[in-house]
Amino acid sequence: MTVSPLAPAAFPELPVIEGVRFAAVAAGIKYKGRDDVMLALLDPGSVVAGVFTRSATRSAPVLDCQAKLGTDSDQGAAFLVNSGNSNAFTGKAGDGSVAAICKAVAEATKLPETRIFTSSTGVIGQPLPHDRIIAKLDEAVSALSRHDLAASAKAIMTTDTFPKGAAREIMVDGKPVKIAGVAKGSGMIAPDMATMLVYVFTDAKISRAALQEIVSNANARTFNNITVDSDTSTSDTLLMAATGASGVSVEGNADFATAVEDVFRDLAHLVVKDGEGATKFVTVNVTGAATDEDARTHALSIANSPLVKTAIAGEDPNWGRIVMAVGKSGAKADRDALTIRFGNILVAEKGWVSPDYQEEQGAAVMKQPEISIDVDIGLGHGAATVWTCDLTHGYISINADYRS
Amino acid sequence: MTVSPLAPAAFPELPVIEGVRFAAVAAGIKYKGRDDVMLALLDPGSVVAGVFTRSATRSAPVLDCQAKLGTDSDQGAAFLVNSGNSNAFTGKAGDGSVAAICKAVAEATKLPETRIFTSSTGVIGQPLPHDRIIAKLDEAVSALSRHDLAASAKAIMTTDTFPKGAAREIMVDGKPVKIAGVAKGSGMIAPDMATMLVYVFTDAKISRAALQEIVSNANARTFNNITVDSDTSTSDTLLMAATGASGVSVEGNADFATAVEDVFRDLAHLVVKDGEGATKFVTVNVTGAATDEDARTHALSIANSPLVKTAIAGEDPNWGRIVMAVGKSGAKADRDALTIRFGNILVAEKGWVSPDYQEEQGAAVMKQPEISIDVDIGLGHGAATVWTCDLTHGYISINADYRS
Incomplete structure (x- = not known):
């Protein structure tokens, strides 16, 4: 596939976010010879916020994530994302696949199932071969690295023509706070509609409720204001985690909220620039x-x-x-x-x-x-x-x- | 232009509607060598109903028609429609063109200006050369004929690939009541959006208020339920006139309402079948x-x-x-x-x-x-x-x- 004429010249340098490690592995869900699973493992004390598609026919992983967000926990968390199959409109079997993956990720990471957040993107209406993902979890856990967010950007691509990343650093009371994120969309995968997935990480210290408010507000001014063809995916997911590893509190800090919105806007623009057939x-x-x-x-x-x-x-x-x-x-x-x-x-x-x-x-x-x-x-x-x-x-x- | 693959084999035979006469003339507004103005002259006693685009940027002729509908009159009426220029987004000059045309048609037909209903379809944002229309009014009045509804279907075409007509006849108390109509859309004319225009005539006897109710209901189930590309014209107009010439009252007659809806549905389907680029x-x-x-x-x-x-x-x-x-x-x-x-x-x-x-x-x-x-x-x-x-x-x- 030809790279979009609107693609940036290069993938940006993403800073290391202390408190979260990444791995990308090849599970062969649909694609051959490339990574198709991303794992992000968040240290204890991390908080997670998110926003999701408003579709009335949401996919099983979206429903599962929504049920798990909104409670505080000190136990860390994991994001597990696969490309190649969206597990959308797969009936009760779809719920079963999500449960099986969450159970296996929980075992592999020693986290409770309530702290495992999954996303799937790709073909609709076909059963997700979740055994292939589960078979690769130990390999993924062994490969976890603070440096592999860029590899994750590639693992979650479907027919995206380029990987998408963005970052910001701000100074709070003389100390640096970092934000980095990756996104996929709006490539198309037969026979499904485009799906937008976004994962953003920061080492800032902030309460879950405050982070959720910042995420919801920034989303309303960025991702909610982009459109390629007015069609809404059943799987759209944005998750943001704050590890607190910087030790710097950003509670009530307007610069932090602005920096989050800047990262969201950068990623949102990249999604539009990879819009199907886009030349402007x-x-x-x-x-x-x-x-x-x-x-x-x-x-x-x-x-x-x-x-x-x-x-x-x-x-x-x-x-x-x-x-x-x-x-x-x-x-x-x-x-x-x-x-x-x-x-x-x-x-x-x-x-x-x-x-x-x-x-x-x-x-x-x-x-x-x-x-x-x-x-x-x-x-x-x-x-x-x-x-x-x-x-x-x-x-x-x-x-x-x-x-x- | 190639005729749509969904076009019907032939234009239908339209019945003569007593009480209304038609003329089509070539005013050279934009097109050369073809008719581009339709005149329909309704006998005294005719009632007129209509529905229009809900666009907030409606064209000058639409606003004028809306202001004139809704009052009873025994004085007859005239519809004057031109293709080639939509007189939309033409500022105060657009209102002036409508006023000039209505004044001239009133003089040529000996009707009050309040009974002249005009529509325009074609290029947006360019002044309507209304003098060219006015110069042809005497010729149009001289040419009026009970048989020229089919010619009108052609005169109102812009980039439609085929003319559109439909008719029904029902028996009420053993006497025939006829309904016939023509439409244009959704051809495209640079640099404007598609416009839908519909004119339907019947020799039934009915009050204006009852006809308006039938027209509004039938429109809601037909023209309001078609879409080519979700874009709404600034000029969409549907006018229906009942001449009463059959002497047959259809007040409260359900068969008549059904027949009107059938004619509307036929015309609505034809508009979709001429949708830009349509193959299905x-x-x-x-x-x-x-x-x-x-x-x-x-x-x-x-x-x-x-x-x-x-x-x-x-x-x-x-x-x-x-x-x-x-x-x-x-x-x-x-x-x-x-x-x-x-x-x-x-x-x-x-x-x-x-x-x-x-x-x-x-x-x-x-x-x-x-x-x-x-x-x-x-x-x-x-x-x-x-x-x-x-x-x-x-x-x-x-x-x-x-x-x-």
């Missing part, structure tokens, strides 16, 4: 809406519109389709109060094309690989930003030009 | 939902999902994507209660693939040009049907592979 990375900024919620509704309506996304693919500065998308969103708008900019070019205002606008100006913006579309609704102070990609022949080829 | 006509039936509203939410989620639509384009019986679309819809669902059928093939039940299902069976269904996807949610008695088409390279080519 698009930032949709909506301002002047009646409320922030209305602004987000408008921004998602623009970012999900097939007509807007195909116009971007065609490098067509088609502001009429932006007007259409605002109009159909259901949020408040006034035709004659809209202002639309492509990049810093004023395209339309007061319900019509701007008198100074030249089509060549808009066309020049559209030729860039990264494009911003700014829409002011002209009604209030609500604002939101959403990130998306274009809709191309590549998307159709990946999703239609095969038989599963 | 898809009926999505959802049953067993908690409510009818939930059923419609699930059905639209399936019908609008790019992953479902590309799977259909690839003739891939990808039931996993149906599960995904149900899960993301926001309406109530239970993973382990879902039943999915492609055609009459049971594919998945109780949260997993059906034990008797063979992939070849699903694949055979998917090869047909018309496909039904039946989903039982397993929770209640809510039901809904939605019609859509597949998402193909043709859609991308039409919408991305040009510069306006």
Whole structure:
């Protein structure tokens, strides 16, 4: 598979996070000759927070993770993630696979089953060959290393075209606090939809409840505001763990919350940049809406519109389709109060094309690989930003030009 | 342009509707060498009902029609429709064009301006050259004929690949009542989104309020349940007129309401069959939902999902994507209660693939040009049907592979 034209030049240097070790092993679940299982083992005292897909047809591992989060524990924890099979829509057998994996990981790591969090990504509707994962657990535990987060980024890939990582370091009271994370998505694996998985680690000291609040807020402003094709996976999972190994408390520290959001945003952008068939990375900024919620509704309506996304693919500065998308969103708008900019070019205002606008100006913006579309609704102070990609022949080829 | 592979073999024979006459003329608004204006002149005593786009950025003619509907009049009425320019997002100038056309049509037809209903479809954001329309009004009035509804179907086409018409005749107290209509959509015209326009006529005798109720109800079950790409036009308009010329009252007659709905459904299906790049006509039936509203939410989620639509384009019986679309819809669902059928093939039940299902069976269904996807949610008695088409390279080519 060709690497996305929007991929970064290189995988970033990720810092070592004290208190957590990683291993990546090859269990042969579906892929041959590559790692397909990631294990992260967290020292006692670590806290875990998470957010998940809101799908009503969530996969068995998602339901299991949700049931286990939300209680405090001093006993450490483990994340076990496999690619190649999503264990989604596998009926009661799917629950059985999760239970079997959790039991085996608990034995191999000497942790209680309630502290084992699993994710699966890949083919839907086929029984997960969990014995293959279990057979590799001792090897994984032996291989645990503080340095292998980058290898984990590769092990969780399905048809992602590049591994995704991001990190930040902040100073708190003169001491460093580190955050590092990996993500996969939104590659496609027949016959399933894209799934987004994210694992972020920090050596900061923080309560579970405070970490969960930071994770939920940062997620709302980052991963919840990206869209490739408006389709939601049954398996989307984000887990974040704080080991406390730095000894530095970040409870109530705004810089820490900002750094977490920065890592989330970096990873979210990488997911969009690996969007199926993507050739353009698009930032949709909506301002002047009646409320922030209305602004987000408008921004998602623009970012999900097939007509807007195909116009971007065609490098067509088609502001009429932006007007259409605002109009159909259901949020408040006034035709004659809209202002639309492509990049810093004023395209339309007061319900019509701007008198100074030249089509060549808009066309020049559209030729860039990264494009911003700014829409002011002209009604209030609500604002939101959403990130998306274009809709191309590549998307159709990946999703239609095969038989599963 | 190639005619859609889903087009019917021929345009249907439309019955003469007494009390209304039609003309189609060539005003050269954008297209050369073809009719681009339709005039329908309704005799005194006719009543008019309508439904319109809910877009917050509605075009000037839509706003004008909405302001004029809802009052009774004995003075007759006229519909004036042009293709080639949608007069949408044209600021205050757009309102001026509508006023100028209504004034001129009123003079040419000896009707009050309040009884002139106009629609425009075509390019967005460019001033409508309304003088070209006005210059042709006398010619249009002279050409009025009871037989030219079929010619009107052609005059309102933009990039539609075939004209669309439908009719029904019912007997009431031993006397015939006729209904005939034409539609355009969802062809694309640069740089605008698809627009749906529908004009239906009957010689039945009925009050305006009763006709409006029938139109609103039938629209909710037909045109409101079709989707090509989830994008909503700023100009969508449906107008229906009853001339009363048959002398037959249909007030409270259920057969009449059914016949109107049948005509609407026929036209709605034709619009989908002319969907951009469409190669498959898809009926999505959802049953067993908690409510009818939930059923419609699930059905639209399936019908609008790019992953479902590309799977259909690839003739891939990808039931996993149906599960995904149900899960993301926001309406109530239970993973382990879902039943999915492609055609009459049971594919998945109780949260997993059906034990008797063979992939070849699903694949055979998917090869047909018309496909039904039946989903039982397993929770209640809510039901809904939605019609859509597949998402193909043709859609991308039409919408991305040009510069306006």
